[in-house]
Amino acid sequence: MSTGLPTIGEVARQAGVSPQTVSNVLNNPQLVSPLTREKVQKVIDALGYRPNSAARQLRTHASSTIGVRIDPASTDGVSGVALDRFLHELTQRAEERGLRVLLFTAENPDDEITQYTKLRDTADVDAIVVTSTFFGDPRPAWLASKGMPFVAFGRPWGSDPDDPLVRWVDVDGRAGVRSATEHLYGRGLRRIGYLGWPHGSGTGDDRRGGWLEACEELGLDHSIELIAEERVPEARAVVQRLLADGSDVEAIVCVSDTLALGAMMAVREAGMPHLPVIGFDNTPVARAVGLSSVDQSLDAVAQGVLDLLLGGGARILPTPPHAEPTHRLVAPRLVVRRSSHLAVVDNTQNG
Amino acid sequence: MSTGLPTIGEVARQAGVSPQTVSNVLNNPQLVSPLTREKVQKVIDALGYRPNSAARQLRTHASSTIGVRIDPASTDGVSGVALDRFLHELTQRAEERGLRVLLFTAENPDDEITQYTKLRDTADVDAIVVTSTFFGDPRPAWLASKGMPFVAFGRPWGSDPDDPLVRWVDVDGRAGVRSATEHLYGRGLRRIGYLGWPHGSGTGDDRRGGWLEACEELGLDHSIELIAEERVPEARAVVQRLLADGSDVEAIVCVSDTLALGAMMAVREAGMPHLPVIGFDNTPVARAVGLSSVDQSLDAVAQGVLDLLLGGGARILPTPPHAEPTHRLVAPRLVVRRSSHLAVVDNTQNG
């Protein structure tokens, strides 16, 4: 039973060399003389030969594959983690570095750990990318204890961020919100409010810190603070109330695009469409409705994940400690949009 | 060099049988006597043994893996294909049937075909799931011509939908928009407008057909038709103009949530927040802002994709013709929401 695909032996025969030499041309070209190399390469090209992954995996004990959980696009909110964008970036960069991305699902963190076990036992993946870390997250500790290579997208909230056993990449939410606040200040606004999540979420508290920091640095008052769960109507309601109460707020920075969308709706409905609102995540919705937003730089996150995993080489590094750095904080970037009010409508009419 | 994982030989030794018997317990239990079976199973459980995928792949010439392209979350619009939701459903159902999902990226259709070639040459996938088919799409024909098993999510627009060489699953957009229109009719509305994409897109024309059909059947006038590209501001502008012109429109059915969001904004800003707007795709945004929308039933689509691929068995079927059906049209379902105006705001205040 054959697959019809050429094998390394086939190439070797046609090139008049041994299979091992063909293998070397592929994996250790510097060991092969330029002449043979070229000769072999010609046959490879002619046959369209590519090494069989399974055979290579079996022989090398490496799948060159990383596993990522795909979430149930779930919950309220507009964003999720913007997971699909991250996945795209990760997959693309992984391909460039000779890695594949395998998906799996899980109902909850414990189930996810079960999946890790399976993926390891079947040798399907060399490493795991953990997303959406949270307070008390059991996953990093479990993976570290099993010596299963992994990188987390998201800080290990609630445990030592400098633990060399936990490699992580995260977006610097504090810096992001800070730059949003500073941007508004630069536009001459002084009464800058903050709309955040209830306290206790690592990500949320971090972002809020950026607003506080900027306020203190710039000598602004930081008394206008609103709180809402990650739901548009709730955000809309609290901002509605704020405006109805006659607040002198001049701009609102939000912890997420979801809340920002709600805020934006309230602001428009209150007849103050020019009161700036800034979101976080730069989701498609923000783009769609013309909302300024802090972009997570998911390309840089994906890059960071692979850098930490591979350490500049082509092979997945074992669980630290090793010489490489074990975490990276990515700077997000503010994307400024003019609220799609009349200006944009006019543009569109020309299109 | 070993992986530390138990092998089939290890299990065999501890159970006092041959490796072959262990293999049979796993793959052909009916060939093994209940007694040995139990004995072997006990050792399997004790060791946590799972067969190595690569070895199995190599031996069986089947990867039990399907490849799916992940899009660049791209473009304007709020939805994409809701690809992440589809991916989740597909991965979950694939797992249940012993299949894995491997991601890949591509810049354009030709590049995608190059990726197919690679995935086949390396024997990484047994089949491809093609998403977002379009007029003149070269992918299905290419795959069919190479005998590479695949299923398309999306009809092969512009070529024979009954071609048995092209297996596909799609959402019945016509039926979806039709039911949305009928729903509005049932609420007593008669002047029902349609906001669609420019003509020429298979999906768009199909959905529009549902509106026309319903109008004719119900004896409604179908003169209120608006057109916009897949962008919120553009949708907002055309609806704004419609309302400014004093149209007597009573409800608007939209080809997508993106356009519906724009329509909704225009409607609210015109002070007619109770004018119903219905979208298509049931994206997170629709949920977030309380927009009624036609849900694509992506769970059923994923199910259909696997059914067509596996035909009820556990092995991927070769390119048709075979006995199984080769396409499936999935009925979408209308999700009705009360526009998150005051009612919802009030609810939230209690929460």
Place this chain on the structure above:
DNA sequence: CTGTTAGCGCCTTCAA
């Protein structure tokens, strides 16, 4: 620099 030998872990074939 190139070739030979061996074996990764599993399952198909065939014999007992």
Place this chain on the structure above:
DNA sequence: TTGAAGGCGCTAACAG
């Protein structure tokens, strides 16, 4: 009903 032999396609280790 069970076991032995062999090989899927590749590369590590070692000779030459």
